[in-house]
Amino acid sequence: MHILVCGGTGCHASESESLLSHLKAIVADKGLDKEIQVIATGCFGFCEKGPIVKIMPDNTFYTQVTPADAREIIEEHIIKGRKVNRLLYQDPENKEHIADSKHMGFYKKQIRIALRNCGFIDPENIDEYISRDGYEALAKCLTEMTPQQVIEEMKKSGLRGRGGGGFSTGLKWEITSKSVSDVKYVVCNADEGDPGAFMDRSILEGDPHSVIEAMAICGYCIGASIGLVYIRAEYPLAIDRLKTAIAQAREYGLLGNGILGTDFAFDIELRYGAGAFVCGEETALIHSMEGLRGEPTVKPPFPSVSGYFEKPTNVNNVETFANVPVIINKGAAWFASIGTEKSKGTKVFALAGKINNVGLIEVPMGTTLREVIYEIGGGIKDGKKFKAVQTGGPSGGCLTEKHLDSPIDYDNLIAAGSMMGSGGMIVMDEDDCMVSIAKFYLDFTVEESCGKCAPCRIGNKRLYEILDKLTKGNGTREDIDRLRNLSQVIKDTALCGLGQTSPNPVLSTIENFWDEYIEHVTDKKCRSGQCKALLQYVIEAENCVGCTACARNCPVNAISGERKGVHVIDQTTCIKCGACLEKCKFNAVFIK
């Protein structure tokens, strides 16, 4: 029997480590350590209810487990065979406790390819990876296939880059393989910078060997003997696990010289990012690895021709690599049978925001947003109304109710004015102001723009300023036109992917939430109440009993009125702190 404890960053932050040591100590104490294995795994995906404990082989799924629950799990479930009901996941609708995770709405619609091992194996133990067909694909490639055959297989599978670009992986490998050079490089882009996205981190934390294996396969195909992983310094846990995995692979002869008895040599080194979003762009990433400022350069030449220190370099993202071993093992035809016509396989999304089940999910391409948000995500938090879902991070757009039933794939999302991006999916409800959301993303872009090209450096700043004006109630109708024009200019003229996509949040919110923009400029109103400057606190004369509570608590003395008489707020002095609303016991203060 196995007790699996989630060791992902989310659960880690909720004392999963102490839970793990409690479980281990109790198991040892009961003399069960020969039969029961307690293992720290990667992310189960269901971060909302962490820390998660899963008991195998019966698939029992315990949620929000604290170190204090450890004894009960061992004594009741493991020894007496009685499941601990209060820790089981409770269906939010019929309140039933679900014992088997397969029956949870969260997992029902998912197909896990890239995340196949996350939550199943101990990421710090190479034997567990091997026991689940690990390194079999590498062996197959090295001993049974020529590099060209592997590339053909990748092309046939239809796998497209999961970092956002959506370029055919097989084709990229082919181009790099044809570049003539004595030295070539395989680079894994693990600089996951999208705010609200944590797919790559979870894969590296939960299944680092799948990435190592795929990089070696790629090296074999393109003729490279050095792999570099460019990883964010903000991901210490992922870095540790990756280092452990690389050391183990070397020990087993799966990295280094003469891999698996062949004459193929390949090794992997780590390069650390230092917090710059633009380094997700491949040319910027390569410059950063060279020890320079992470500024992008014009393509062509593409990295596949001239990349790291001007040598041909193949850059793929973590999730793309994680798909590779499965494609080799199960065949391109199998992979291509999943998904839509032009987008094959699955996509991992980080589901976050105002949704009940925050977490990491993997669904076949072509699944609809409605299925993701309502069936897997469990709907909107606190029973509020769905307003928008933001995909693609700062490069993407906000999709609305009318897009809920369109299938998710690369091309559909672009047609709808957003993009796949790396897979962040942030759900928003009626309390979110879409003008403020656009401003939030522009704030991000302005900060992260590298400053090399004028459209991005100056244009985005201007976009931000206009949006700021709107949220403060000083915007005009012409400002909206200005936003549109400027956005188009930036899209057309910026140097790299960051600048070319940065106006997307503005354009998509203008397109889909036109009424809200108009309200901000003509009625000077923000329906969600988020734009503080547009709020007015008023006292309803009918309900006011003149208790003076509001006037006494007003920090700027903006409220006047006699005791037992109706009070009035002076709008010019009011700083909109909301203290009056909080203190009024008679519901006389309201927001207009």
Added chain:
Amino acid sequence: MANIKLSANKLDELREVCKSFNNEKGELINVLHKAQGIFGYLPAEVQEVIAKELNVSVAHVYGVVTFYSFFTMLPKGEHPVSICLGTACYVRGAEKVIEEFKRILNINVGETTPDGKFSLACLRCVGACGLAPVVLVGEKVFGRVAPDGVKDIIAEYAK
């Protein structure tokens, strides 16, 4: 440009770090990571030493240091507070949490309290979106932080 005097043994340690990367200029970012680990921040004097060791201009080192948000030229507080401003945290109210930290500590983002105990910074996504809004104090993660929970977090470290 610098008048901070670095102790001799720390300077030796820094030179050792440069040497361990073969004084290779392509390793600048790795060197800076290690250097920030030693000094806690990257004052001008440290940058000058690195520039000399790697045989690049100080301007080049300064350009790289200021480009990346992970590097800082100001010392952080004893307990660096970082508030996540990723989208998930933003829509779940991270801004109000920042306001509360600013109010209680009486400093702005990017500043350190006069007693050197706390510094305040924002960061973009630690990937613990299930716990949004998230606050980091040092390496410890606090999840689902509400504005009225801020004073308890500060109290925990103020002792």
